[in-house]
Structures are given as C-alpha cells and as structure tokens.
Amino acid sequence: MSYKLSYSLPKHDGDVRALKLTADGQLISGSRDGTARIWKHNGVQFEHKATLTGHTHYVTSVEFLPTSPTYPNGLIATGSNDKRICLYTPDVCEPLVALEGHSGTISSLFGVSNELLISSSWDGSCKLWNICAFKCTNTYDVGTKEQPPWAAIYLNSGVLVVGSAEKVIKVYQLDTGLESRVLKGHTDCVRGLEVVDDQHFLSCSNDGIIMKWNAVTGEKIQTFPGHPNFIYNISLNAGILASAGEDGCALVWKGNKAETILHPAQSVWSVAVLPNGDVATGSSDGVVRIFTADDARKATHEELTHYSECVTRVLTKPPGRLAEDDERNVPGPEALAVPGKSHEEIKMIKEDGAVNCYQWNAPEQQWVKIGEVMGAANPGGKSTELEKAYDYVFPVDIEDGKPPLKLYYNKGQDPYVVAQAFIHSHNLPQDYLEQVANHIINSVKGQEPPILNSAYQDPFTGGSRYVPAGFASAPDPDATKLFPISSYVLMEVADLTKIKSKLDETLQTLGTPESSCEEMLDDLVSLGKADTVPSQESITKLKDMLCWPANMIFPVLDLTRLAVRIKQVNKELCCGDPGERLIAMLRSHLVEDNAVNIMMSIRIMANMVVHEHGEELMLSNAHVVYDLINSIFTRGKPKGLQIAVSTLILNMAVLFSNKNDSQGVRTTMVLAENLLPSVSDSQATVRLLVALGTCYSSVKGILSPDTQETLKKLASAGDDQVSKCSRQILDELQKS
Numbered sequence: 103m104s105y106k107l108s109y110s111l112p113k114h115d116g117d118v119r120a121l122k123l124t125a126d127g128q129l130i131s132g133s134r135d136g137t138a139r140i141w142k143h144n145g146v147q148f149e150h151k152a153t154l155t156g157h158t159h160y161v162t163s164v165e166f167l168p169t170s171p172t173y174p175n176g177l178i179a180t181g182s183n184d185k186r187i188c189l190y191t192p193d194v195c196e197p198l199v200a201l202e203g204h205s206g207t208i209s210s211l212f213g214v215s216n217e218l219l220i221s222s223s224w225d226g227s228c229k230l231w232n233i234c235a236f237k238c239t240n241t242y243d244v245g246t247k248e249q250p251p252w253a254a255i256y257l258n259s260g261v262l263v264v265g266s267a268e269k270v271i272k273v274y275q276l277d278t279g280l281e282s283r284v285l286k287g288h289t290d291c292v293r294g295l296e297v298v299d300d301q302h303f304l305s306c307s308n309d310g311i312i313m314k315w316n317a318v319t320g321e322k323i324q325t326f327p328g329h330p331n332f333i334y335n336i337s338l339n340a341g342i343l344a345s346a347g348e349d350g351c352a353l354v355w356k357g358n359k360a361e362t363i364l365h366p367a368q369s370v371w372s373v374a375v376l377p378n379g380d381v382a383t384g385s386s387d388g389v390v391r392i393f394t395a396d397d398a399r400k401a402t403h404e405e406l407t408h409y410s411e412c413v414t415r416v417l418t419k420p421p422g423r424l425a426e427d428d429e430r431n432v433p434g435p436e437a438l439a440v441p442g443k444s445h446e447e448i449k450m451i452k453e454d455g456a457v458n459c460y461q462w463n464a465p466e467q468q469w470v471k472i473g474e475v476m477g478a479a480n481p482g483g484k485s486t487e488l489e490k491a492y493d494y495v496f497p498v499d500i501e502d503g504k505p506p507l508k509l510y511y512n513k514g515q516d517p518y519v520v521a522q523a524f525i526h527s528h529n530l531p532q533d534y535l536e537q538v539a540n541h542i543i544n545s546v547k548g549q550e551p552p553i554l555n556s557a558y559q560d561p562f563t564g565g566s567r568y569v570p571a572g573f574a575s576a577p578d579p580d581a582t583k584l585f586p587i588s589s590y591v592l593m594e595v596a597d598l599t600k601i602k603s604k605l606d607e608t609l610q611t612l613g614t615p616e617s618s619c620e621e622m623l624d625d626l627v628s629l630g631k632a633d634t635v636p637s638q639e640s641i642t643k644l645k646d647m648l649c650w651p652a653n654m655i656f657p658v659l660d661l662t663r664l665a666v667r668i669k670q671v672n673k674e675l676c677c678g679d680p681g682e683r684l685i686a687m688l689r690s691h692l693v694e695d696n697a698v699n700i701m702m703s704i705r706i707m708a709n710m711v712v713h714e715h716g717e718e719l720m721l722s723n724a725h726v727v728y729d730l731i732n733s734i735f736t737r738g739k740p741k742g743l744q745i746a747v748s749t750l751i752l753n754m755a756v757l758f759s760n761k762n763d764s765q766g767v768r769t770t771m772v773l774a775e776n777l778l779p780s781v782s783d784s785q786a787t788v789r790l791l792v793a794l795g796t797c798y799s800s801v802k803g804i805l806s807p808d809t810q811e812t813l814k815k816l817a818s819a820g821d822d823q824v825s826k827c828s829r830q831i832l833d834e835l836q837k838s
Contacts, residue, residue, distance in 0.1 A: 105354055105363050106400045107409045108380060109147050111390040114139070116160070117725065118384025121374040123339075124166040128192075129374065129382060130178060131390050132161035134725055138180045140192060141390070148392065154190050156197040159183035159769065160725070163211045170216035172234050179219055179233075181208025183772055185806070187221055189233060199236050203229060205808045206776065210253045214276075220262065222251040224732075224776060225808070228264060230276070242279050244272060247808075248780050252293050258300040261317050265292030265305055267733075273317050283320045287313055290695075291733060296336045296343075304343070306333035308693065308733065312345060312355075328353045328360050331693040332733075339375035344383075346370040348693055351448075352383045352393075362448070363393050364461075366412035368686060369726065386726060438469045496545050498524070498538060508633045509538070517542040584827045585795030588760060590712055590753045593705045593746065594632070596664055602627045604657035605647075611654065629665035636665075641674050648687060652694055659691075659702035663709050672713040681719045689723075692730040700734060701743045708750040711757050724754060724766065728773050741783045748781065748789035755793040759800040771797035775809045784824055787816070791827040798831065802838055810835065 116134030123129055129141040129148055136157050141148035163181040170176070177198070178190040185204050188197040206225030213219055219231040226247050230240040242262065245251045249267040256262055261282065262274040271292055273283040290308035297303055301318045310333060312326035332348035343355040352363040352370050367385035374382045380394045394400055401409070435453050438460065442449070449460045449469065460469040496509040509524050511517070521538035602623055625640045644665060647658040665671045675684050688703040707727065710716030720727070727750075735747055751774050758766030774794045781787045798805065805813075810832070817828035 105361055105381060105393045105395050106406055108392040108394040108399045108401055110392070111141060111148060112150060114388040114390075116388055117369070117371055117386045118388060118390055119160065119162055119371045120164045120335075121337075121372040121382055121384050121390070122164045122166055123374050123376065123382075124178075124192075125168050125176065127377070129376075129390070130164045130166060131372075131384055132164040132180055133384075133388065134160040135388075136161060136182075138164055138178070138190075140178070148390075152192075152195050154178065154180065154188070154195055154197075156180075156188045156190075156200065157182040157184050157186065159772065162208055165211035165213050165219065167213045167219060167233060168216045170234070173216075176216070177233060179211050179213070181211050181221060183207045183769070185223070185225075187211065187219075187231070189236075201231055201236065201238075203238050203241075205806050206247065206250065207772070209251060212255050214256045220254050220256055222254040222264065224250040226250050228254045228262065240279060242274060244274070247776070252291060253295040255295045255297055255303060257297060257303060257317055259318060263295055263303055263317055265295050265307075267291045269307075271295075271305055271315065273320075283317070285315055285317075285320055285322070287322050293333060294335045296338050298338065304336055304338060306336045306345060308332045310347070312336060312343070326355060326358075326360070328355075328362075331690075334370070335372045337373045337375045337381075339377060340379060342375045342379055342381075344373045344375050344381045346373040346383060346385075348689075350385075352381065354381055354393075364413045364448070365391070366409070368689070441467065442469070494542075494545065496541060498541060509542070510633065511542055584823070584830060585792045586759065586799040587752075587756060587792060587796055590756055591749055591789070592667060592709050592712060593663060593749055594667070594709075596630060596660065598627050598630045601630060601657050601661055605661070608650070608654050608657065612650070627661065629668065629671060630661055632664075632667045634668060636668055636671055641671055644671070645675070645680070648684070652691065652696065652699060655691075656698050656702055659699065659706060663702060663705040666706060666710040666716055667712055669713050672710060673715045676710055676713075676715040676719045681715065685719055685723050689726065689730065692727075692734060697740060697743060701740070701746050704731075704743070704746040704750050708746060708753050711753050717757055720754065720757065721761070721763075721766070724758075725769070728769065732773070732776060735777055735780060739780075741786070744781050744783045744786035745789070747777065748786040748793070751777070752789045752793040752796070755796045755800075759796055764801050767797045767800045768803055771801070771803055771805075775806055778809065779812055784822070788823045788827060791816075791824065791831065795827060795831050795834070798834060805831075805835065 114131065114133035114135050118131050118133050120132035121129065127143050128151070130138055131141065132138045136159060138154040138161050140151040140154065142151040157180065160183045161180050162183060165179040167177040167179060173191060175192050178192060180188045185206060185208065187201040187208055189199050189201065191198055204221065204223040204225050204227070206223045208221055208223050210222045211219060217232060217234050219233050220228060221231065222228045224247065226243065226245040228242040228244050228251060229238045231237070232239050244264045245266045245268060251264045251266040253265045254262060256276060260276055262276045264272045264274065269288050269290055269292065271285040272281055273285065274281050288305065288307040288309050288311065292305055292307045294306040295303055298314065302314065302316055304312055304314050306312045308331065310327065310329040310331050312333065313322055314324040315322055329345065329347040329351070330349050333345050334348065335346045337344050341356070345353045348369050350365050350368055350370060352365065352373050353360045354363060363381070365383065365385050367387040369386040370383050371386065372384035376382060380392055380399065382390060382392050384390050400406065433451060435451055437449065437451060451458050451460055494511040496511065498507045498509045511520055517539045520542060524538055605626070606623055622643070625637055626643050628634045629636055629640055629644060644662065648662065650658055666675060674680060688706060691699040691703040694700065707720060711720050731747055751770060755767065755770045758770055771794060774790050774797065778790050778794070781790055813828045813832050817825050817832055819825050
C-alpha cells in the first residue's frame, strides 16, 4: 500500500472543512467560503457539478440523506456557523429549506434514515429532525456551551453516540433520550466519530488517538496512535480507515499499519475513503485532493514531482513541527537507527548544528533526508531609525535621577490616545494620562493643533479627560459610548529583568554559555522596549530562539509579544516566509497542554496587529486561530488566558472593522458571542463586550437570543464597565 496523489479538484475560496460521499458515488465538500460543492464522478475522476449557496457563515458539516418517496434523488444537508441547517435537492443550488432551532454553530450532521437527521451544536445539544416535516422531533441535552458536543452518530442498535469537549463519549437511547453509558479513554476533546457496525464505532480526539469501542458493553477494543496532536476527522470504508489532522497529514490504516500522506497545507480538516479504496482529503489551502494506491490512477511523474516539491517547501518551514518529537528536544542522528512506524512518517533530526527533516521509506526500510527545517532568515533590508518615522520625539521626565523616556508623536494624532499607549508601553500609573497628554499639547503649541475628542473615555478604565481651551474638538454625539473603537489594545506590561534572567538560565541549560554574554542579552532584551532601534543581530537571535523546545520557550514568547510592537521587528517576523513560520509555531503551541505557552502565543497575536505586516498575517490566519481558540477556551481558564483571548478578539474586531471586511467582522462577532458566557474575569468580559459592540456597530448583525439574555444579566449586575457596556449594546439592538 503506497498512496500517491491522483488529482486535485478546483480550489474552494476557503478551507475545506467537511467531505461526504453520497450513495450514488458523488462527493460533497463544505468550505469556509460559505458554500458546499457537489462533485460528480465521470468514470475517470470527479468534476464540479454544482455549488450550493445559502449560508451566511462557514459550512462546517455536510451529510447526504438517501432517496425516499418524497425525495427520489435524496437530500443534501449542510450545517454552518450561522446556526442553521440547509437542506437541498441535488439539482437545485438554493436551499429547499433552512432548519432553525440551534443557538450555536452546527458541529456535525448524521443521517439516521432517509427521513431522520441528527445534528449536534455548540449550544450543548443534539437534535433529531424529521426532514419531511421540516421540524425538530426531539432535543437531547448532551453537553453545555462550555463543553459542547463536536460529533454525533447513530448506531442501528438504537443508540445515539456523542463525542464532546468533556473528553468523554456518551451513549443515549435514541427513542427515550436516556443516557446509558459514559465511555472514558480520551484525554482531550473528542472531535469525530465513525460507524463500524450496529454495535461498534471509532472515535478521534485532540489527543491524537483513534479508538475503537463497543457501544453496548462500553469496552475499548483497539487504539490507533499516529498523529502528534489534533485529529479532526476519520472515515472508514471497505476495511480502510483514514484520519485527518492538524499536523498537515492524513493517515491511512489497513489493519494495524498506517501510511502517512503529506499535504502542502498546515491542516487537513476532512477525509473520505472512496469505494475503490482511494482517499479524498480537504485541507486548509482550500483544495480537495484524491490519493490512490492503484498505480493506474496515480498522477503523472511530472505532477507527482511538483506535488512533492510543494510538500517539501511546507515541511521545511514551520517550526511547529519541531515539537512533534515526544521529548520536545529534537534528537540527534542516533534516532535514525529506529525504523519508522509508517511509510512517509516524518522525523526531525539535529545534526551539524542544524535541524533536518527526514522521511521514512518503508519499502527500502530507510530514512530519506528531505531538507533543513529552518533555513537561513532573510535579513529583510536595513534597520531603520525609529525617530525618522515620527514628526516629534519628546523627552518625558517621569522619575528624578533617571534619564527621560522618549515619546513619539505624529501630527494629527490624538494626544490622549498616544499618551495612553505610552503609559501602557512603560507600565506607568493610569493617573499619568493628563500629565503626558498635556506635555504633548504644550510641546506642539504654535504648530498645527491636534484634533482632540472631547468625549474620550478609556473603555477599560472608565477614565475621561479634560480638553484645554484653544484646541480643536471633534464632536461626538455618543459622548459616553464605550464602542466602537478603532485603535488596538496592546498587552505590554512586563518585567524585562525577569525575562532576561530566565533567558540567561535557559541558555545555560541548553549548553550555550558562550552566547549568553551580558552584552548579547542586553541587546536582545532591549527588543522588549517599544522605542528601541533594534539591531539586526538581536532580531536574528530572537528568530533563532523561537525554535527552542516547547518546555523552555516561554520567556522567548514573552519577549516576542513585546518585540512585535517595533515596526522593523514586526516586519521581519510577520512578512512572507518568516511570517508563515511564526504563525505555524504559534498554532503548534495552541494545541499543547501548556497553559503558559498558549497564553503567550495569544498575546503575540494580539500585539502583532499593531503594524501592517502583523495585520496581514492575522487576516490570513484568523479562521484557523478562531477554531483553535474555540477548542481550548472553556470556563475555568486562568485569568491571564481569559484576558489574552479577549484582547485578541477585540483587536481582530478593530482590524476587520477598519478593513471594512464584513465577513471577518461577523465571524469575530460569533466568536465573541460563543465565548462571552465562559468568561469570569471582569476585565476580559469588558474587552469581549467592546469587541461585540464594535462588530455590531460595523455590520448591524443579529445577536442570538442567548447572547441577548447574557447581556441583560450583565447589564443589571451593577454600575461598572461591564454593566454599562452591556446596556449600551442592548440600546443599539433596540434602535435597529
């Protein structure tokens, strides 16, 4: 068994999240572009037949319901982030009907018969639908909004099987809704389920494991390890099992042996085993690909060579793959003496001062070197002097006996906004706001006066300000509005002394004392100051440190979230190939069981949007980051993580609003709605509310009834910023 590319289908405009094979051999794909496509087999390969429209958000799941007297061609069902299920006849591109009733994203669909459909949702429930009557006949409370169901299937023994974020699988009697068993074994969220027969099924999880179960006895029969982290989807057909994962691979199992199919994409979201043994995959690059073990159906030599080159380019870039070795430290050449577990398995090896990527060739029983994982970073041009980017550089005396701090200001900026950023950047008390702002105002007298917003109010402190006479004031009819906002909120408080100490300690642990000299460390740690003119050596050193093992990297992440505030550093870390490596590394930390690395990675993403290259990087990766946040964020998370997540969402709301990207705004609004009930920290709650208000002000969308109820509860909780912002959002809803 050696799977190779057969052919690729024309791209979707977004990630392919779901695949389903119909009874008559057609393939359905669902995508983040908001559509589903029908692909009909012409005897040689699939070709595009139709595009199904009707959803206002991502398509998350697809299902085919077989022929019935009412619908002789069967029905296609699609679920979406818009909380609706659309039903289509295969020959019409618009929905026959949209089933409404869920208050959260539809996470899965499963056809019980030609008349019954099961749906699971992030609202914590599963529903049974009679599709001929277009109505829900039963609702099963199988989870909560904090720990919702991700997948639900039906077994012909009469049971409903549900996998959820609770890390368990629950078995219910479909007719009564009574819970009969709770199956434990997975250590993380259960993402996918697949029917084996009337009593048996398979499950996959964020823990990287596939398990086979007996639903009647509760017995765990078999375990299939293979992926290093999240497994999103599994498919079984004719004795062949395939899985799709966050590692950018699909695994194909025949018996206990697995073969790895590499993809030139960061994630493989969906997989479907075809009747002839071929495997279809949908990935984050928007492409549906067909792979085959039949030599007669494989692509040409030239096409396979090109595909291999594309895969190699991806494999040799993302540093996130360095964490795939179980002990987190990349092994040396001695690890090549251990045979691979599956054909085309990937292993990282440290040799001659570099980390190289090797691939297992099962037929020849040897490791084949693909290339170096981390190539040399491009210098990216000369470093620029920070002062040249500003009209004014003011010295600000904060403390006697210490040199003044530099404050950078451009004509036309609001002095209070600049002053607030300055305070955050240097960890100064909030009551310095008036002093710093007046310093700017007095320093530019006689020049073009700055525009001041007389109604300015810090949405996070509630502080307002006095506007001196003689300066222009921008009228604001909503004088006390906390939203919308158009400026980013940065996470800048830090103790650089502690960061330096931890970096020095880690360098010693890694055995590089010659690199941890005082001068080098001072130059490196200076990147933590927003007004630093960075040296190229310090930027290069920071890039190198971002490849450190996951159990040692947190001080580097902490420094990076400060360094991305500097325009030159932001450009070199976020632009082009370095940007792809950085976002892959951050995503890899989001799937770790390490709360500190998760929090630090989110802080970096929240801060990187302060400059254009960071903005572009987050715009192109927002959908994947949002999915990961939804997976990890539940009630009870530490305060620091709650604040980091809410700040990222707020900044993304500002970014999408400033870019007039209505789809991005709506998606961000849905995420804020989903997370709001799970937040316990007041500061994080305010930031989510301001994000929600900013999004709503931009697109005037519809907030779910559950969100409105949450807002009403928060609005009546008191007279603090949480209740005030909640009341203002409710007021906006009343106006529209």
